[in-house]
Amino acid sequence: MYLSTRACYREPAQIADGVFWVGANDCVKDLFESLWPIPYGVSYNAYVVVGSDGVAVIDGVDEHLTFEYLEKVREVVGDLDRVRYVVLNHLEPDHHASTPKLLNLARNAEVVLTPTAARLIGTLYRIPGGRLVEVRDGERLDLGGRRLRFIHTPWLHWPETMMTYLEELGILFSCDAFGSYGALTEGLFDDEVNLEFYLEEARRYFSNIVLKYSRNVLEALSKIERLGLRISVLAPSHGPIYRRYVDRILALYRDLSIPKRCVEVSVIYGSMYGRTENLVEQVARRFRERGVDVKVVDAARVHPSYTLSEVSNSGALLFIFPTYDASVFPPVKEVMNYLQVKQAGRGRIAAVVNTYSWGASAKEAVEILTKAGFQVVEPVIQLRPLPTEEDLRKLEELVDALAREVLKYEKCSE
Ligand SMILES: Cc1cc2nc3c(=O)[nH]c(=O)nc-3n(C[C@H](O)[C@H](O)[C@H](O)COP(=O)(O)O)c2cc1C
Ligand SMILES: [Fe+2]
Ligand SMILES: [Fe+2]
CATH class of the missing domain: 3.60.15.10 (Ribonuclease Z/Hydroxyacylglutathione hydrolase-like)
Incomplete structure (x- = not known):
């Protein structure tokens, strides 16, 4: 219009x-x-x-x-x-x-x-x-x-x-x-x-x-x-x-x-060449198989204004992002910063998955999310764009652990 x-x-x-x-x-x-x-x-x-x-x-x-x-x-x-x-x-x-x-x-x-x-x-x-x-x-x-x-x-x-x-x-x-x-x-x-x-x-x-x-x-x-x-x-x-x-x-x-923690995970990601995005698809499927609703947000394409609205009641937030110039991929970092300003202290959990080629940036993400009041779930995963079997197994374990936690939360109808 x-x-x-x-x-x-x-x-x-x-x-x-x-x-x-x-x-x-x-x-x-x-x-x-x-x-x-x-x-x-x-x-x-x-x-x-x-x-x-x-x-x-x-x-x-x-x-x-x-x-x-x-x-x-x-x-x-x-x-x-x-x-x-x-x-x-x-x-x-x-x-x-x-x-x-x-x-x-x-x-x-x-x-x-x-x-x-x-x-x-x-x-x-x-x-x-x-x-x-x-x-x-x-x-x-x-x-x-x-x-x-x-x-x-x-x-x-x-x-x-x-x-x-x-x-x-x-x-x-x-x-x-x-x-x-x-x-x-x-x-x-x-x-x-x-x-x-x-x-x-x-x-x-x-x-x-x-x-x-x-x-x-x-x-x-x-x-x-x-x-x-x-x-x-x-x-x-x-x-x-x-x-x-x-x-x-x-x-x-x-x-x-009324702050809610719903049986829902928001996967907030960024990807330049698609390697990271591949992981997102696998992760989303696995959450759904376990009965957890998933919202997938491409941080580079969805304005934080909408993202804040989408993710406010998700029981857990999972961030998946590449390292970019020794830092968290900027659009994903921006969402983290907004969450710190706008949604701190809602008692929620977050998880971090970082793809990198020569230097990881997960530590920076954990710091921002901790400052934003999230409890960051272990393990924090750092993996190369072409993941090994071992990497993928760790990722599945992380998804399963998040799903187990989030399934204890409230079933929220839209
Ligand atoms: C402009 C640019 C800067 C990058 N900076 C870094 C970096 O500082 N450290 C690093 O390990 N990888 C860096 N990379 C590599 C990517 O992080 C890595 O290949 C990524 O996991 C690719 O994910 P994607 O296919 O989803 O884009 C950079 C890539 C690009 C394009
Ligand atoms: Fe006003
Ligand atoms: Fe106002």
Whole structure:
């Protein structure tokens, strides 16, 4: 699908009585956070809530869409002097690069944020301190018939994050939580779009950005439950707004946030001339014969964004790679490094198989994986591109040992 800028433009729209979407689709950026491919774009959802006593704007957009966003806010509220509050659920510039400009124009507006956000905001934006209103957890703001309640949900995925709940209508503005990649070209709501696509992209977004903070997601979910918040509409800041399938996205998040060790091995490999790849085929077959699901990832061809999503619940990761210039084959090393940043401490096992011609690089792999919190299973195998019978026997033993361990884990259905 090619997304032209024109196909990406979306008009502001009323999503509930007195509530409007004023966000923007980004079909220009290639990599979200300069890391994660977004071939189908991304949306920055921002909202306006109109009460009888005042208007609040909830979140904003990335820098290059500021003008489009400001026009939409103006279209919905008329005079920008009516804006009393700009709510910052999260300081990241994909949501608030536009905010300093909005504040220049909306001269009566104050910025509503958590105390942590108030401490951090000066590191990112120049906003006069006198315009900041810090809100405590659970504090409410009455716009006249429209009450906003602020729910602190720290570390989703920054320290200052909160959600905003519109009490009368049961709308939860959750910011990054429950978000997904993918511009909103077909519609704004879950029942207007290809939901399976967005749920898959929510899964990838989760593993790229939120997974590291899974414990905080679970805390946020139980807080929402404890507070008895009725959620009629779940309005994240990326991807579709949920009104019909709220339960599905909540269930997906709960499922993704509970670390699992499944009866599944991910074989992450690289191969320049096919010698290493031959081993991968044998290994995958043997795992399957032993009743273990196998995911095979060619690290040179699958972007780590997708790999992180694929492998997050595999009970064991098996890395098979050649030595390249005295180092682990770079695309495989990259996956290891990402795992260290994004999936450390999940209590999983890893195994290392290194092919080389004159100098092995298994030691380096073991070091990175150990740092990433994996228990590296013995034996670590180093073999030549044309393996001996003895090499192949050792490899089979390693596969069998991994299979025996992983078969003790949870059978996870997709
Ligand atoms: C550019 C390049 C650099 C390599 N550097 C090393 C090296 O530093 N040490 C080594 O033992 N083998 C090195 N090799 C050889 C490969 O690691 C070895 O032949 C490999 O196991 C081949 O696997 P493949 O057929 O799956 O690509 C290098 C090969 C290439 C093409
Ligand atoms: Fe964020
Ligand atoms: Fe975001």
